[in-house]
Amino acid sequence: MTEVSSAEVVSKETIRLLMEGKLSSEDLKKLRHMPFKEEDRFWKYLEVLQETVPIKEKILLRLSDHLYIVAKGGKKIVKCDCGQEFGDYRVNWKLSSLVYVRKTKEEMQQVYSYLPKESPYPEEGLVEIREYYCPGCLAQLGVELVPPGYPSIFEMLPDIDSFYREWLGRPLPQEDTDPFGDKTLEEISRWPVKR
């Protein structure tokens, strides 16, 4: 039940090496064997990110290789490390992306490389592969494997105000005024549609 001192084991340099995949297997093992992760890991991680990622706004949370939740003008928005902005973090960022869908067996088999072309899988009409790209840098930000007609999946919506206030003990200076929740459908409700 003893806790390994964070200062002894996990420095910012260690985190940087970990992110780059350059940490030695011995050191990686040490990290994995910690009974509990040190309390300040998140703060050190944010510092490393802020030093290495070309985003000038304050990074609040990393979502994926390229996407971050950042503080901008009193709001919390999703931003790509290329500078492209995706809007309110409570709206699925995919709504601001480019989409390409693999629908045919041939298109899907291109990425299921081992499947012989004679195989009936993946079955067209039963499944499709959606690729979401950043409009700025054209990085592939997300891939979905869903049946046709499946609403785009909002995989991760962090309750970031509660996280900072109640788990980290450092409330954000500007918390959302409305209750935490998914705003994606609200955003879509404003789009014009054919009737």
Place this chain on the structure above:
Amino acid sequence: MGIGEGTKSLFKMLNERDRLIKETGYFCGLEKLEMHDEDPAKMTRFNWRLTNACITAKESAKLLSASPTVRTFGECLFMLLLPEGDCVTASHGLAGHVASAKEQVAQMIKLGFEDNPGIKEGDIFACNHPRYGGTHAADNYTFVPVFHKGELVAWACGINHIAEVGCAMYSASVPVISPTAFTDGFTYPPMKIGENFQIAKWWNLLWTEKTRMGNFNILDSNMRVAGSLMVHNAMLKVIKEFGIDYFRKALREILERERRRCTTIIRRQMIPGIYRHAYWRTSQNKGRVGPSFSFADKNFPIHTPLELHVTTEGHFLLNLAGTSRQDYHSWNAPSDGCRRLALAWWWIPQFVHSICINTAFDYLVDYSIPEGSHLNPTDPQLSSAIGLGGMATLMTPLWSICKRCFFSRGVLEEDWSATGCGGLLEPEGVFDVGVPWSFGMFGAAGAWSTDASSFKDGIPAATCGFNPQSDMGEIEEWDLYEPPLVCLARKLPHDLYGHGKFRGGTGITWVFGVFNAGQRLSISFGSGAGPQIVGPAVGASGAYPGGYTDWHVVFHGTNLLELIEKGKGYPTTLHEIMQWIREGKLKVGEIEYYSGGMPSVPLKDGDIYVLASHGEAGWGDPIERDIGLIEKDLNEGWMSPGVAKQIYGAAAQLVGGKWKLDEKDTIRARQAMRQARKAKAKPFKEWWSHERDGVLNKEFRDEVNYIYQDVLKDQKSGPEFCKFWRLDDDYAL
């Protein structure tokens, strides 16, 4: 007068346990861990005595089993349970079953077993029924009560996965086709199977009469009883040494300590919020069940949409609104035992890093599942032949969600995930001399590959989500139990993984040939994760999905035996087989393809069966993969040159027999791929508008229609679906 502490009834103890955690938030109301605080060294010593008793029981008793599934693969577990059923600690092995053992004890208590048939010293109880906290007929549990001066102070419990369950449609332990509860095989509710520490004779007769592999199953039963008695006897010694008061209270303190430990890990590694994932598959019944089960003669899509709320209290609430209805397939999950076992498979590897594998975490998880869905069925006559499998589909999504959180918290070293695939190859037949045989081979289940992490490729053949101490075993030993089916090769081929900046762990291919099939031979493949799976192994951060889970190719009527006889060798991978066919070296007749679980397929001499398993998901955009890593992949045979070019944008050339990447040309190729993305993609709104037309016109295949019918009828998921596509409230399929 009850048999519990202070002559309380077990029913009263069960209610008090639930009341105290609800009222205080602490297990059994233990706000202070007095025994830990007073003498931590004594507590540690005590704790290790308990855990060691379980481990010793497992490592000794498993040798009584004739089945390599138990002896080699380690598909068994021994546990110490509270009188109320909570698991305090367990051996290594089939760890998730701590959660279902707990539910079965609760069921015995609620059924009034204390009065009838009575629970007394020397009794032996057993259960495998999914409606009573069991998981599927293959997982058999044995319970031995531990008494001290007339008081029930604990239970010793053993469980293992048996070789064959006697299901009606065909021989298997994980039957992917079972249309009703009456075709599930030998299932039994909790029952007393012995007294005075002796197994009743009728119990062994039941195994002989009700299953195809009675002798194996009797030995497994003996193994479970022997191990449970070892735990029982060890506890009597522990009580003598530490005293009954210490024993009673310390068991409960261990559970509260572990609950707190898990809560701390959650707060250090997770993030409160809402997480979503989708998973679905199709049970391929059509043409498989015969006219007697005409009502079940169609394919059933099974959809499990997950919305997980991680609360600020550090609890996990799963909402499964829109889950597919109950139906005539094997995947109905009729009890908390089925459901909580599958969830334990998720939380044990992610959070329980302790000397005690137990059920403390169970109090941090709750779920809401629509009544009448396959995960909360109301029809007792439906099959639950793979009852645990319904909820087991959530393992992969839940691991993926943890992985996202760990990545966002900077705890990258813990971002482990895999796809729940790799089931059991289950051949059966009759030898030439007229002896019937059957067996379940766990080799593919014992060595999953892992998904890529955010900083490295996935690892091939390295893990097993449901059994942290598994081993894929010696192929020669598996061959021994399925003589006509000989494994010709087991390989890690190129390209069988999800592509990404870091690629998933390479999958495994197995090539089997049929020799001396006897009077009859057939094979099936029982997959815990699902039949014809299409939704798992989703890549992270822009990577592609994994290698389409388990899939199968059966080549009938080949000239394999002639090739071997003439010393011309044989192909060892699917790629080689296809190449040999193209070159005319290998002659084949009919070719069958299956994905996920495979129903029973008859085989003859010279047939070839190929299983491709795992091939896990990637991480990150493939065209960001390091050039050096691609060179290594090419030179070590993990990636084909075509894939390197098409997926990774690699400009590779053979130089002096070695693949070399041109950095400038690769950068140019990748830039062109980005521009191609721009050309072929649409802005989301434009795509959405076009797709909406298809939804309005209801242009769905029958299977997809079936999925959305259940989504639409749910009070939560229905309006969400309609709002996403801006449909009228009365939209229906």
